[in-house]
Amino acid sequence: GQQLNQSPQSMFIQEGEDVSMNCTSSSIFNTWLWYKQDPGEGPVLLIALYKAGELTSNGRLTAQFGITRKDSFLNISASIPSDVGIYFCAGRGASYDKVIFGPGTSLSVIP
Amino acid sequence: NAGVTQTPKFQVLKTGQSMTLQCAQDMNHNSMYWYRQDPGMGLRLIYYSASEGTTDKGEVPNGYNVSRLNKREFSLRLESAAPSQTSVYFCATKGLYEQYFGPGTRLTVT
Numbered sequence: 001g002q003q004l005n006q007s008p009q010s011m012f013i014q015e016g017e018d019v020s021m022n023c024t025s026s027s028i029f030n031t032w033l034w035y036k037q038d039p040g041e042g043p044v045l046l047i048a049l050y051k052a053g054e055l056t057s058n059g060r061l062t063a064q065f066g067i068t069r070k071d072s073f074l075n076i077s078a079s080i081p082s083d084v085g086i087y088f089c090a091g092r093g094a095s096y097d098k099v100i101f102g103p104g105t106s107l108s109v110i111p
Numbered sequence: 112n113a114g115v116t117q118t119p120k121f122q123v124l125k126t127g128q129s130m131t132l133q134c135a136q137d138m139n140h141n142s143m144y145w146y147r148q149d150p151g152m153g154l155r156l157i158y159y160s161a162s163e164g165t166t167d168k169g170e171v172p173n174g175y176n177v178s179r180l181n182k183r184e185f186s187l188r189l190e191s192a193a194p195s196q197t198s199v200y201f202c203a204t205k206g207l208y209e210q211y212f213g214p215g216t217r218l219t220v221t
Contacts, residue, residue: 006153031208042115042201042212043154050208088153092208097142097161098169099210103153 003027004102006089012108013079021105022073023089031092032065032072033099036085043088047074079109113137115213117202123219124192132187132216134202142205143185144169145177147198148215154201160185192220 006023013019023032031050035043047058049065049072056063062075072091076083086104093100118133136143141162146154146169156169160179174196176188189196197220202213 009151033209040215042203042214045209045211048209090154090210097159097167097205098156099144099205100156100170101146101154103151 004089004091004100006087006102006105008105009103010106010108012110015079015081015109015111017079019076019079019083019107020073021087021107022071023091023102024071025091026070027091027093028069029091029093030069032063033090033092034061034063034072034074035088035090035101037088037104038085046087076107079107081109081111083107084109115202115204115211117200117213117216119216120214121217123221124189125221126193128192129188129190130192131189132200132202132218134185134187134213135183136185136202136204136211137183138204138206138211139182140204140206140211141182143179144203144205144210145175145185145187146201146203147171147196148201149198157187157200192218194220196220 034046037043047063054065060077088104089102115136144159145157158177160166163182178186200216203210
């Protein structure tokens with residue numbers, strides 16, 4: 001079945017540094033989504049991407065939908081302590097209603 | 112608007128007991144989902160419902176049943192709980208493309 005891989009699995013960075021993480025799939029996706037999960041909470045949508053090559057920003061966050069439709073990346077600029085959490089990518093393929101999640105990237109920011 | 116609500120927030124069961132996790136949404140969305148989250152595994156889809164009256168299996172449906180009672184409510188039932196079902200369970204709805212999650216139910220099976 002469809003599966004997503006995320007890298008890195010975890011990151012420890014200094015406050016103020018930029019962060020880059022990515023998500024890959026063996027299958028083509030029609031929509032890519034990036035979520036952030038704080039401890040004890042449900043995931044919250046950060047950015048949604050709808051077509052190949054699309055580059056979208058949300059404040060300090062920028063995400064891109066890969067040209068091959070099999071990958072996506074998320075960048076966070078000038079990290080701050082509240083960026084700590086788990087970042088999930090998710091993809092929607094041919095089935096409109098079925099969304100698959102990656103295993104997550106855990107981000108720690110050292111003040 | 113409450114968005115997506117889940118009850119209970121925490122539950123401890125003994126092996127073999129049954130229980131139902133409740134989910135309700137006030138977003139008027141057609142699609143609803145149940146996921147489980149385990150450390151290092153991300154979110155795995157258990158069941159989903161594209162509309163009232165329909166349900167489909169996800170990646171890990173074994174040991175679970177679901178009911179889409181109406182457009183607002185989607186419940187997840189464990190008929191005979193097992194320790195392997197210890198997890199955090201999230202309900203979600205989907206608008207046009209994006210999913211919105213509830214706060215989760217933390218279930219421990221001893």
